[in-house]
Amino acid sequence: MNLKTTLLAGLLCLAGIAHAIEKPVIKIETGNTSLIYRVGDNGRLYQSYLGKRLNHEADINHLPQGTEAYLTHGMEDYFEPALHIVHNDGNSSTLLKYVSHDSRNLSDGVNETVITLADDQYPVTVKLHYVAYANEDIIKTFTEISHREKKPVMLHKYASSLLHLNHDKYFLTEFAGDWSHEANVMERELAFGKKVIDTKLGARANMFVSPFFQLAVDQPSEENAGEVLVGTLGWTGNFNFTFEVDNKSQLRIISGINPYASEYSLPSGEIFRTPEFYFTYSLNGKGQASRNFHDWARRYQVKDGDQTRMTLLNNWEATYFDFDEEKLIGLMDEAKKLGVDMFLLDDGWFANKYPRSSDHQGLGDWIETADKLPNGIGRLTAEAKKHGIKFGIWIEPEMVNPKSELYEKHKDWVIHLPNREEYYFRNQMVLDLSNPAVQDYVFGVVDQLMTKYPDLAFFKWDCNSPITNIYSPYLKGKQTHLYIDYVKGLYKVLDRIKAKYPNLPMMLCAGGSGRSDYEALKYFTEFWPSDNTDPIERLFIQWGFSQVFPSKTLCAHVTTWNKDASIKFRTDVAMMCKLGFDIKMSDLNPNEQVYCRQAVTEYNRLKPVILEGDLYRLVSPYGSNHTSSMYVNKNKNQAIVFAFDVYPRYGEHILPVRLQGLEANKMYQVKEINLMPGVSSSVNGNGQTFSGEYLMNVGLDLFTGYKLNSRIIEIIAQ
Ligand code: DGJ
DSSP, rough: OHHHHHHHHHHHHHHHHHHHHOOOOEEESSSSSSEEEOOTTTOOEEEEEEEEEEOOOOGGSSSSSEEESOOBBTTSSSSSSSSEEEEEOOOOOOEEEEEEEEEEEEEEEEEEEEEEEEESSSSSSEEEEEEEETTTEEEEEEEEEOOSSSSOEEEEEEEEEEEEEEEOOEEEEEEETTTEEEEEEEEEESEEEEEEOOOOOSSTTSSBBBSEEEEEEOOOOSSSOEEEEEEEEOOOOOOEEEEOTTSEEEEEEEEEETTTOOOEETTTTTTEEEOOOEEEEEHHHHHHHHHHHHHHHIIITTTTSSSSOOEEEEEEHHHHHOHHHHHHHHHHHHHHTTTTEEEOOSSOOOOOOSSSSTTOOOOTOBOOTTTTTTTHHEEEHHHHHHHHHHHEEOOOOEEOOOSSHHHHHHGGGGGGOOOOOOBBBTBBBEEETTHHHHHHHHHHHEEEEEOTTTEEEEEEEEOOOOOOOOOTTTTTTGGHHHHHHHHHHHHHHHHHHHHTTTOEEEOOOOOSSSSSOOGGGOSSEEEOOOOOOOOOHHHHHHHHHHHTTTTGGGEEEEESTTTSOOOOHHHHTTTTSSSEEOGGGGGSOOHHHHHEEEEEEEHHHHHHHHSSEEEEEESSSSTTEEEEEEEEEETEEEEEEEEEESSSSSOOOOOOOOSSSOOSSSEEEEEEEETTTTOOOOOOTTTTTHHHHHHHHHHHOOOOOSSSEEEEEEEEEO
């Protein structure tokens, strides 16, 4: 090479570097996926790619520029923006240009990239955060918005995430329903225009729809094939997912807080941090997406995600409000005999002026009702100790009945319209958590109970009302902050509880799954998916929630709902998740009682597989008279298969259940477990040994023509 060519090559190389510096490529990568951003000639940020991981560096330059990453209101785009700010001068346009980006390792396999964008006319900065979890294929994203204008700017839209997809077709699955009818799986194709999934309920925000979705591209979603993006928002309040197909058949997915009635005034120098949006892009269908979420949630997100869970006996359906000390101690005897870890005292233990004898009164007065519990909670925790079990307690600290001393004393703490008649949902109202004094009070509910009764080992935190009578006495002129500041106030309280009582497990409940999101699960070990405990309904509800939440977070109780189903069927359904009982054991016959005791023992033995293993959903209850799922432990030497016949047709063609997730070349013994006392297995092949290959390709005859029949099979490597 002569001097001239060397110099030329050097110059070209420098130009290349300069080019790269000017127009960086930003790759957010997990083990199997890439999300790639590039800066255009105009200095703006574009999403060039989202999909299967691209491993050849040289290919990146061939990628099309794509669509602007975080679209803003007021510029050339004609569809839904991620950001809409009204500046001090009344101008409501924002144009974001790339400023810098930075990437760092947070821990082994976890990498955070922050892309900083800024407007060139207004001192507004937007930071896009992406935390990539390499092994779990999860990306967590959120946005920070700040400015240096003289006066506060008004945020009208402030998405956590905007993702673009460019495919032939899009199929959206949503998880909607109502009280006792949660998380129904419903898939439909998206056409031009918008589909919005959102909620405006404030506190019990997810009563009608859960904050997660599945978006399959090109073809409807499948369990084990096809590309599907599964996303969920960590926000315990109003959320919004907007799916918009534009004129070029490109799809944008905007996720975040629901901006409805929530314009937010942001002072200079303060940061508005959006909630986190978590997503996985599975190349192998919904099953893989679920396993990605489960692994990630257990490892990084859920409170005590790496720890086991307690079995329990809850008194709610056994007594409702009708109990006293002796009755509860009797139930503790039953809990002890049953072999569960804990007794959970539900609603109805508090208030004296207006005793909580029904849901019409008492909420807010967290002192034991003297005639029901003359010796207080202390006697109960002492009894639990004697019984060798833990004691947990129900609270609903964010709410108040108008018939309560709290309401009489502190009407100013209640969200209510000053000039209108009050409207009640479940005879109650919501306390104003935007008010720091109310935050102190709500924290105090837990803190005082824990201080007085340090043996309390568990809380069930309920929340039965949406925000009604929407006006905060505290926020005065800033009413559009209420929905957001309520949730922020809740997190402040939960942060304090977690800091002071880091080892206190808590169940999140909102009259069923009116709350079920991954931000809340940083504070809660589990949640109550539905008040509906009919085992048939639970097969559907658990199927729905299992799409994103691991089994250890889904409380499942055996109750008297649907007495047509045997105690075995009811228990087998509950054993797929976090097992509990909410039933009077004395109402069961001796055989059933023996069965339940054995089931608890079996469950304890199988917890490592059921709670920590990989879930494979084998046969969907939707459109079928049967359903089956299985858990496989990580080293694939033990698996538990659950199989249910719901309502088989006469003469139906029944197929074997093909297992998944095993090792083809391992030999496994098949054994039916959890049988009623004295009943022997009728499963073909019970006690015999098969290869994983056989079990996964030929399968086992686990379904029958009997109504409401259930089977649990243990698969053990030889
Ligand atoms: C609603 C919950 O979902 C139930 O489990 C029970 O705790 C009641 N509230 C008590 O009022």
